[in-house]
Amino acid sequence: MIHNFDEFIDRRGTECKKWDTYGEDVIPMWIADTDFKCPQPVVDAMIKRAEHGIYGYPINTHQFHEAIANWQRKRFGWDVDAEWVEYTPAVVPAIIFALRAFTQPGDHVVLQMPAYHPFHQIIPDNGRLIAANELQLRDGRYVIDFEDLERKLSHPRARMFLLCNPHNPVGRCFTREELLTIGNLCLKHDVLVVADEIHADIVYGQKHIPFATLSAECANNCIVCVNPSKTFNIAGVRTGAAIIPNKILRERFHESVANNKAYGRTVFGTLPVEVAYNECDYYADQLMTYLQGNLDYLLQYFAERIPAIKVIKPEATYLLWLDCRALAMPPDELQRFFLEQAKVALNEGSTFGKSGTGFMRINIACRRAVLAEALRRIEAAVNKM
Ligand SMILES: Cc1ncc(COP(=O)(O)O)c(C=O)c1O
Structure with missing residues (x-):
């Protein structure tokens, strides 16, 4: 096509x-x-569904989880088990649920700056503090100040590192070496990684590395947030997912979603995600x-x-x-x-x-x-x- x-x-x-x-x-x-x-194929599926004429409460199907896992497997070689996938209304809400599940008011969330602007709202809005790790512009490219990062991660109140990879707005697709250093520092200081990988498909001649593929330890210490919205232009259907290999983290995350009563899927949300991920490479x-x-x-x-x-x-x-x-x-x-x-x-x-x-x-x-x-x-x- x-x-x-x-x-x-x-x-x-x-x-x-x-x-x-x-x-x-x-x-x-x-x-x-x-x-x-x-x-x-997304437009056709939506029209077909719309023509049915009844849009009552949808059942939670396994197809959605499979579609999310399927895309990660075929595009990035990450062997995601569909069981690891949690439905979320979008990426930003997923990060909020993670904040509420894994941090307490007053805790520090380490964030690389400059950063996608809603990040600086949702952290203080939930009573958490931003610990800013400024990205450094060197010879036209932004790089990580790891010394400063470790200082921020080692603070006793540091609980979460909010990674945006690929990075909005500076356009970095972090290397395996950079990601491993981040991952190992977070493990060393017992800081959970929430990785926003919403831009993973939009990479110029490089390879996006899902955070959870770095090592078994990193996989056990992360929540990866995805959404096909940027790639397939379906942001308005408000449907994304969190992929959480660690069962304990997954259950706590699920509880947070449930506590916010945010588990209700929508008829026109899951369908385009499934069709895009299954049929639209x-x-x-x-x-x-x-x-x-x-x-x-x-x-x-x-x-x-x-x-x-x-x-x-x-x-x-x-x-x-x-x-x-x-x-x-x-x-x-x-x-x-x-x-x-x-x-x-x-x-x-x-x-x-x-x-x-x-x-x-x-x-x-x-x-x-x-x-x-x-x-x-x-x-x-x-x-x-
Ligand atoms: C890095 C990043 N995360 C999240 C979002 C928003 O995602 P969602 O609509 O799934 O909350 C955007 C949108 O621009 C973004 O650039």
């Missing part, structure tokens, strides 16, 4: 957060969903070819025509981190510059943490023609400064 990623589908007027937040004259390249139509492969094309186009465009802005070359994700510090604007002004002068809506960097000041995040999961127009607008606005 071939998917046409250049197909134009108007998302305006569909209660779409990305497109219906800003005016018609703005190109939205912020929130992390793609502009691409879902795989046709072709789509994930072709998506990566298309995104690689967008990435190459953007890298060349910035290098040749907008050298004042440096692109942090991503190893993963369709969310690119733009170093705009040479424009010398404070965050509000930078945001306004892109929105009002260039007419493109991006995410302003300081919302990912203080170290994101001077950066902007751009989502390139759009049609090539839209990307080209957005870059032309940014170039014109920078040239006018």
Whole structure:
């Protein structure tokens, strides 16, 4: 099957957060969903189910667990037992359930910064403290300060390490060596790893390593959160999963989900996940070819025509981190510059943490023609400064 990623589908007027937040004259390249139509087998399955006309309480089937395990096995070589899979309404709720199950108010959660912004809300919102391990930008690539990491992990109140791999917003796909060092430090200091691997499929010419495949000890000390939403553009169906090899952790996690009464699956949630994971490898492969094309186009465009802005070359994700510090604007002004002068809506960097000041995040999961127009607008606005 071939998917046409250049197909134009108007998302305006569909209660779409990305497109219906800003005016018609703005190109939205912020929130992390793609502009691409879902795989046709997913659309067909949803239509067929919709035509049944009755959408009462669904039963919990084993198929969902098998689909999650199946994808991990075939795409990443992780031999997941379907028994390890816990249904969750999405990844962020899964992290909240883990926080409530495995930490107490006042405990520290170690987080690599800059970080996906909801992480800095859910930790304090639940009365836990963020212990920030700042990623270090060296020669255009972010690396881990392991000394600082160990200091944070060795604090007596450190209970959880929230890993985002691949990393949003800095685009790192962490190496086996980095992950093993993290894993071993967490074991040494008895800190549980919650690994958000939602961007695992979107990797440029590298291999994503599921955290739990590092070693038997690491597998026993982690909760891996996944969601096909980024790859197949189904974030609106609000269905994800946590994969937990350790039975004791799994039971405690399950209890936390139950205590929050968050186990109710939805008719239109589990179905697209199952179809996407079981039948749509072709789509994930072709998506990566298309995104690689967008990435190459953007890298060349910035290098040749907008050298004042440096692109942090991503190893993963369709969310690119733009170093705009040479424009010398404070965050509000930078945001306004892109929105009002260039007419493109991006995410302003300081919302990912203080170290994101001077950066902007751009989502390139759009049609090539839209990307080209957005870059032309940014170039014109920078040239006018
Ligand atoms: C790293 C990361 N985790 C989680 C999410 C949100 O996932 P969910 O909608 O499954 O809660 C996103 C969305 O952008 C993300 O980038």
